Amino acid sequence: MLMTAADYRDSLRRYSPRVFVNGEAIPSVADAPSLRPGINAIGVTYDFAHRPEFRTLMTADQEGRTVNRMLHVNRTTQDLLHKLEAVRLVCRESGCAQRYLAHDALNAFYQATKRTDAAHGTDYHQRFLAYLDRVQEEDLTLGIAMTDAKGDRSKRPGAQANRDVYVHITERRPDGIVIRGTKAIVTAAPYVHEFLVMPCRTHTAEDADFAVACAVPVDAEGVTIIARPAGRPGEAAAKFSGQYGQSTGVVVFDDVFVPHDRVFLAGETEEGGFLTTTYATHHRHSCIGARAGFGDLLIGAGALMIEANGLDPDLHGHIRDQMVELITITESFFACGVAASVYGTADPAGSVMPDALFSNIGKLLLATKIYDMHRIAHAVSGGLIVALPGPDEDHNPAAQASLGAVLAGRPDIPAAQRLEVSRFIEDLTVSHQAGWYSVISLHGGGSPEAMKREIWRHYPVAEKVELVERLLDRGVLANGGGNQRVSKQPGRCCDTGCTLPAPALAGPDEGPIPLAGAAE
Structure with missing residues (x-):
C-alpha cells in the first residue's frame, strides 16, 4: 500500500514515542508544531509517489509489488539512476526529504545479511526479507540509528569509560537480545515508524557486542528521543523552513529488548564493518x-x-x-x-x-x-x-x-x-x-x-604508475605506439567496452538493462 502524506501523518498517531524537544515532552508527534516542517518534508516522498508524472522515478517494482522508491532494493543500474533523480526531485521541493536514508540502509542490510549467512550459516537474510516485506507493504518511514556518541575518539568502544557511548548487546536471551547505548545523530528521529540500528565503525573480535544490527519500533520500551525542532516553525521570516525542515535527535536505548526476528547481526564483526561501509x-x-x-x-x-x-x-x-x-x-x-x-x-x-x-x-x-x-x-x-x-x-x-x-x-x-x-x-x-x-x-x-x-x-593509483612506467620503458611516446586499454579503473576502458544505460527517464515498462561494464 502506498500511503499519502496525510496517511503518513495519521499513521504516526498509532505510535507513542518518548520524545523531548527543547526540554518539553511531545505528547503527539503528528500534532506538534515544532516538528510539522519535518513531517511535511517526508510527506513529499509519499505524495509524489501518487503523481503520474513522477511514477517512474518515485515508485519501483519489487517482486511484483509496487513500492515507494525510498524503500526499494536496487536491481539494475537504471534503478540507481532513478533513485538519484528521485532524491533530487523530492529535495528540491523540501530541502531535505530525509526518507532516502531508509533506502540506503535497506540496500546495505540486504547485502550484509546475505554475506553473513554465507559466511556463518545464519538465517539473518531470511529474517531481513520478512522485515523488508512488511516495511514495503506498510510503506513505513525508517530512522537510521548509525552514529554512536563515541566518547573518547582515541579509544575503541570496549575501552570506553562509559560503554553506553556506543550501542551494544548487554544480554543474549533464547528469544532475542537486549541492547543499550546512545546514537547521537539520527535524522528525523521523532517522526519515523522504526529505527534500523547499525554499527558506525568497524569492530574487533574483542568488541563483538558492539557489532549489532536490528530493527526497533520508535516507541519500544526503553527508547528515549531528545530532538531539535524541524526547521523554523512559526517564524514569519522563514519563507522556506517554516514549511519544510528536518529534525535530528539523540536516541537513547536503555536496555531495549529486541526479538530474534528483528535481529540482523549480533556479534559478526567483519560483516558489521561491511554493513557500515556499504x-x-x-x-x-x-x-x-x-x-x-x-x-x-x-x-x-x-x-x-x-x-x-x-x-x-x-x-x-x-x-x-x-x-x-x-x-x-x-x-x-x-x-x-x-x-x-x-x-x-x-x-x-x-x-x-x-x-x-x-x-x-x-x-x-x-x-x-x-x-x-x-x-x-x-x-x-x-x-x-x-x-x-x-x-x-x-x-x-x-x-x-x-x-x-x-x-x-x-x-x-x-x-x-x-x-x-x-x-x-x-x-x-x-x-x-x-x-x-x-x-x-x-x-x-x-x-x-x-x-x-x-x-x-578505491582509486587505481598503481595502474597510473604502471602506465607511465610502460611509456617510459618502451618509448611508445616517441614511436607513436601504445594502444593497450586500461582495464582496472571501475567501469571504464574495459577490454570489450561498456554497455550504456537506457535513458534515465525511460518508461516503466522497459526491461532491466545490463550492468555497466558488462561485455556486449
Whole structure:
C-alpha cells in the first residue's frame, strides 16, 4: 500500500514515542508544531509517489509489488539512476526529504545479511526479507540509528569509560537480545515508524557486542528521543523552513529488548564493518541527489533575485559568471552521482551497488563546495538579505510606505515580491537553519576525511604508475605506439567496452538493462 502524506501523518498517531524537544515532552508527534516542517518534508516522498508524472522515478517494482522508491532494493543500474533523480526531485521541493536514508540502509542490510549467512550459516537474510516485506507493504518511514556518541575518539568502544557511548548487546536471551547505548545523530528521529540500528565503525573480535544490527519500533520500551525542532516553525521570516525542515535527535536505548526476528547481526564483526561501509556508499550516492536539489533552490532563487534587482546576466558578465559557477558546482557533483549509477556493479546478494569511487568524489565535492554555493547566492543577491528588516515591518503603517518605496528594484516588480525572495535566500543561506544545512552537508554521510580515505582506497593509483612506467620503458611516446586499454579503473576502458544505460527517464515498462561494464 502506498500511503499519502496525510496517511503518513495519521499513521504516526498509532505510535507513542518518548520524545523531548527543547526540554518539553511531545505528547503527539503528528500534532506538534515544532516538528510539522519535518513531517511535511517526508510527506513529499509519499505524495509524489501518487503523481503520474513522477511514477517512474518515485515508485519501483519489487517482486511484483509496487513500492515507494525510498524503500526499494536496487536491481539494475537504471534503478540507481532513478533513485538519484528521485532524491533530487523530492529535495528540491523540501530541502531535505530525509526518507532516502531508509533506502540506503535497506540496500546495505540486504547485502550484509546475505554475506553473513554465507559466511556463518545464519538465517539473518531470511529474517531481513520478512522485515523488508512488511516495511514495503506498510510503506513505513525508517530512522537510521548509525552514529554512536563515541566518547573518547582515541579509544575503541570496549575501552570506553562509559560503554553506553556506543550501542551494544548487554544480554543474549533464547528469544532475542537486549541492547543499550546512545546514537547521537539520527535524522528525523521523532517522526519515523522504526529505527534500523547499525554499527558506525568497524569492530574487533574483542568488541563483538558492539557489532549489532536490528530493527526497533520508535516507541519500544526503553527508547528515549531528545530532538531539535524541524526547521523554523512559526517564524514569519522563514519563507522556506517554516514549511519544510528536518529534525535530528539523540536516541537513547536503555536496555531495549529486541526479538530474534528483528535481529540482523549480533556479534559478526567483519560483516558489521561491511554493513557500515556499504551503507556509507549507498548514502553518499543519495546525498549527491539531495544536495543537487538544494542547489536547484539556490539557482532558482538567485535568478529571481537578479531579476528583481533589475539586472540582466546577458549584459552583466560578473553576474552571469557567478551563476555559471553555481550551476557548474551543482551539476559537477551530480554528474559524479550519474557516473556512480552508470558504473554500478552487481552484488552477490542480487542487488546493485553504486560505484564507490564516484560516490565518494561526488559527496566530497558537495561537502566542501556547499559554502561556495552559499557565497555565490550572497554575491548575486546583494546585501539586502542581511540588512532587510523583519517581516513585521511590512505591516507597520508607520514604515510600510517608505520601505516599499525605497526597497523596490525593477519598477514592474512590486517591492513585496523582491523582499520575499530576499528572505527566501536569507532562510536558505544566512539563518541558523542555513548554517545547519551546511553542517549536515559537510558531515552527513561521514566527514570529508572519510570520503578522502575511500577515494584513496578505491582509486587505481598503481595502474597510473604502471602506465607511465610502460611509456617510459618502451618509448611508445616517441614511436607513436601504445594502444593497450586500461582495464582496472571501475567501469571504464574495459577490454570489450561498456554497455550504456537506457535513458534515465525511460518508461516503466522497459526491461532491466545490463550492468555497466558488462561485455556486449
